[in-house]
Amino acid sequence: MFRTLTRRTLTGVAALAATGLVLTGCGGGGNEPAALDTEEQITLNYTFWGNDDRAARYDKAIAAFEEEYPNITINDTFTDYPSYWEKRQTEAAGGGLPDVMQFDYTYLRQYGDNGLLLNLEDYFGNGVTTDAIDETLLATGTLEDGTFAIPTGYSAWSVFQNPGLLADTGVEPYEGGTSWEDYDAYMAAVTEAGGGTVYGGTDTTQRIQDLELKLRQQGRELFTEEGELNFTQEELAEHWTEGQENRDSVTVPQSKLEEINPVSGFGGSITTSEMSWSNFLGGYLGDSGAEEITIVAPPTSNPDEKDLYRKVGLMQAASAQTEHPEAAAAFVDFLINSPEVGEIFGATLGIPASETQLEGANLEGPDQAVKDYLDSIEDRIGDAPAAPVNGFGAIEQTFWDLGKSIGLGAVTPEDAAKQFFDEAAVTLGN
Amino acid sequence: MTTDSAHAPATPRTAASGARPADHRRTGSPRPRRRNRDTVAGYVFLSPWLLGFVGLTLGPMLASLYLAFTDYNLFTAPEWTGLENLTRMAGDERFWASVRITLIYVLVGTPIKLAAALAVAMLLNYKARGTGFFRSAFYAPSLIGASVSIALVWRAMFSTEGPVDSTLNLFGITMGGWIGNPSLIMPMMILLAVWQFGAPMVIFLAGLKGVPAELYEAASVDGAKSWRKFISVTVPMLSPVIFFNLLLEMINAFQIFASAYIIGSGTGGPGGATNFYTVYLYTRAFANNQMGYASAMAWVLLLAVGVLAFILFRTSKSWVHYAGDSK
Numbered sequence: 001m002f003r004t005l006t007r008r009t010l011t012g013v014a015a016l017a018a019t020g021l022v023l024t025g026c027g028g029g030g031n032e033p034a035a036l037d038t039e040e041q042i043t044l045n046y047t048f049w050g051n052d053d054r055a056a057r058y059d060k061a062i063a064a065f066e067e068e069y070p071n072i073t074i075n076d077t078f079t080d081y082p083s084y085w086e087k088r089q090t091e092a093a094g095g096g097l098p099d100v101m102q103f104d105y106t107y108l109r110q111y112g113d114n115g116l117l118l119n120l121e122d123y124f125g126n127g128v129t130t131d132a133i134d135e136t137l138l139a140t141g142t143l144e145d146g147t148f149a150i151p152t153g154y155s156a157w158s159v160f161q162n163p164g165l166l167a168d169t170g171v172e173p174y175e176g177g178t179s180w181e182d183y184d185a186y187m188a189a190v191t192e193a194g195g196g197t198v199y200g201g202t203d204t205t206q207r208i209q210d211l212e213l214k215l216r217q218q219g220r221e222l223f224t225e226e227g228e229l230n231f232t233q234e235e236l237a238e239h240w241t242e243g244q245e246n247r248d249s250v251t252v253p254q255s256k257l258e259e260i261n262p263v264s265g266f267g268g269s270i271t272t273s274e275m276s277w278s279n280f281l282g283g284y285l286g287d288s289g290a291e292e293i294t295i296v297a298p299p300t301s302n303p304d305e306k307d308l309y310r311k312v313g314l315m316q317a318a319s320a321q322t323e324h325p326e327a328a329a330a331f332v333d334f335l336i337n338s339p340e341v342g343e344i345f346g347a348t349l350g351i352p353a354s355e356t357q358l359e360g361a362n363l364e365g366p367d368q369a370v371k372d373y374l375d376s377i378e379d380r381i382g383d384a385p386a387a388p389v390n391g392f393g394a395i396e397q398t399f400w401d402l403g404k405s406i407g408l409g410a411v412t413p414e415d416a417a418k419q420f421f422d423e424a425a426v427t428l429g430n
Numbered sequence: 431m432t433t434d435s436a437h438a439p440a441t442p443r444t445a446a447s448g449a450r451p452a453d454h455r456r457t458g459s460p461r462p463r464r465r466n467r468d469t470v471a472g473y474v475f476l477s478p479w480l481l482g483f484v485g486l487t488l489g490p491m492l493a494s495l496y497l498a499f500t501d502y503n504l505f506t507a508p509e510w511t512g513l514e515n516l517t518r519m520a521g522d523e524r525f526w527a528s529v530r531i532t533l534i535y536v537l538v539g540t541p542i543k544l545a546a547a548l549a550v551a552m553l554l555n556y557k558a559r560g561t562g563f564f565r566s567a568f569y570a571p572s573l574i575g576a577s578v579s580i581a582l583v584w585r586a587m588f589s590t591e592g593p594v595d596s597t598l599n600l601f602g603i604t605m606g607g608w609i610g611n612p613s614l615i616m617p618m619m620i621l622l623a624v625w626q627f628g629a630p631m632v633i634f635l636a637g638l639k640g641v642p643a644e645l646y647e648a649a650s651v652d653g654a655k656s657w658r659k660f661i662s663v664t665v666p667m668l669s670p671v672i673f674f675n676l677l678l679e680m681i682n683a684f685q686i687f688a689s690a691y692i693i694g695s696g697t698g699g700p701g702g703a704t705n706f707y708t709v710y711l712y713t714r715a716f717a718n719n720q721m722g723y724a725s726a727m728a729w730v731l732l733l734a735v736g737v738l739a740f741i742l743f744r745t746s747k748s749w750v751h752y753a754g755d756s757k
Binding site: 085090116256257262409410422 | 504505506518523524589590609610612696698701702716717718719720721
């Protein structure tokens with residue numbers, strides 16, 4: 001047949017192939033017909049981000065919910081954090097958001113202000129019990145038009161350590177809350193003893209939270225009250241440059257982290273410490289398989305400054321377009337208030353915001369350690385920053401991607417700072 | 431793209447379409463009615479595809495053409511911004527970086543892949559025991575190569591102390607994992623593409639079967655050695671197939687997405703080395719909510735590939751020889 005291949009055939013094939021370039025959109029989820037009735041079988045879609053550990057806990061929580069509401073079935077799916085939001089964005093555009101979602105404070109404004117979330121205030125006292133929820137925490141889910149999400153709990157920035165891994169290196173644990181020099185010395189000692197397989201920690205300038213901590217230790221914030229960046233391009237370049245010495249010889253090489261992504265260096269048991277939100281404890285235990293993980297306060301350059309804050313992270317929210325708003329509200333209420341859910345999750349979604357859930361949580365072991373940690377840093381806790389600006393999620397991710405690129409030597413701190421500012425100008429300009 | 435119908439041979443189909451139906455109607459011949467019925471039936475059979483094309487391809491394409499000139503964040507209505515997306519693109523460093531690595535991938539990867547495909551096709555063209563098995567074996571990777579699972583397997587293979595690293599270590603070559611290394615990830619991506627040479631190989635094989643044996647005999651009589659036969663007989667006779675494969679593989683290479691997305695963890699990592707054009711487009715659209723910018727990027731890609739294909743077609747006149755051509 002190829003002897004009679006003609007130009008016309010080729011042109012046709014080429015045109016078709018070129019048409020194939022056009023990216024196809026993704027379909028949204030389905031909608032079930034609505035009818036509110038305790039006899040009626042209702043199916044709700046639920047989605048969350050997390051790892052296997054969290055998934056196992058949700059399975060138990062959902063089973064408990066379905067036992068209490070036999071006519072409601074929960075279909076749950078989960079994914080990792082970045083792709084979680086990519087999926088939600090397409091669903092939001094197509095009108096197919098899941099009925100109930102694990103939500104993030106970072107995205108609250110974007111979704112809540114655009115009418116995509118169910119106003120839970122309509123169900124307060126009538127499906128959603130708010131009496132037991134800490135008022136300041138509850139208020140974080142409130143925007144001008146209503147309350148669109150309820151925080152599961154709170155956490156704070158912290159230093160995690162893996163005592164089992166650390167014991168092999170013979171280095172004393174970092175005591176927490178002392179100077180940055182102390183922490184650097186600790187990381188260097190571990191890396192030296194680790195012989196190229198175990199490192200003391202991960203680059204402490206890589207994430208936007210690292211910069212935020214540094215700024216707050218100087219009495220400043222990431223953003224101005226008007227929602228603009230509260231630091232200069234030069235300061236950012238300097239921030240990233242400060243990490244160079246550690247990146248050269250102390251912290252885990254970024255190339256190793258790229259290989260185990262999406263598990264972190266600490267989760268992958270190649271570093272003995274890592275800074276993150278205190279609610280990461282459960283995930284770390286699951287990822288690393290470590291028997292014990294300890295948690296101490298981050299280093300500080302200014303012990304008198306109230307540099308830490310109670311961070312609302314995880315929230316539960318429902319879609320404005322759900323066919324079963326009452327059922328969705330009941331599920332949100334269950335996830336927030338149920339003592340049973342507290343027992344299942346412990347402190348892995350943050351220290352529970354709801355008093356009833358906190359009692360049910362009956363914190364012990366690592367969860368109690370998180371609670372003890374949060375109590376121990378009481379005098380370093382200051383006011384939380386204002387609600388994240390619209391687009392903060394993208395800014396946070398860009399910062400982290402650039403931080404990683406610097407670690408790989410693919411970009412200089414100066415160029416990265418320029419790219420970050422260009423990017424932020426576009427995002428914040430929207 | 432040009433439709434050079436002058437060179438198309440007259441097939442029965444084109445001859446029939448040249449007839450004027452009105453003539454038949456006037457003479458009252460029974461043929462036109464049948465033809466009308468045939469036409470209707472034809473469109474009925476065509477309609478599923480046509481509906482899909484209009485609804486799922488043409489419609490979204492036109493919508494994206496409009497969006498390319500807007501600022502659209504998915505949440506609020508698109509806002510007309512004229513050429514702003516294009517001017518922003520011109521000054522966007524990450525855009526140009528993605529263009530650069532995509533071009534490297536296409537311009538280096540495609541020729542290597544085609545060379546490998548042709549070489550293996552020529553080997554398999556010999557009559558020997560087990561060629562059927564080898565044909566299937568070499569073809570298999572192109573069926574599964576673009577899948578998520580294969581990308582995950584390659585990730586594992588090229589990690590530190592993975593099979594590739596360990597094997598190289600045996601020979602005293604220590605370069606660590608390729609996955610986390612921005613300068614080794616591109617060779618790995620090209621290897622992954624070349625490994626999937628099965629599809630062009632099968633087409634080459636079909637083309638090789640069509641080269642008349644008497645041409646080789648004549649060349650042998652003239653004293654040509656195998657390399658000479660390859661250059662003077664195989665390549666010219668195969669040129670339409672080479673052209674076809676080149677065009678398709680080039681267009682395919684521009685579209686690399688799934689494997690790059692998986693291997694680069696969806697963020698173009700490490701250090702932007704897998705931030706291929708389509709990955710960057712996806713990031714802009716679905717991570718940054720800049721649908722207008724992403725639409726503009728999609729159209730720029732379409733136009734760029736169209737221009738490249740056009741250039742290929744123009745140059746093809748001088749090196750592609752069609753058996754059906756009179757010259």
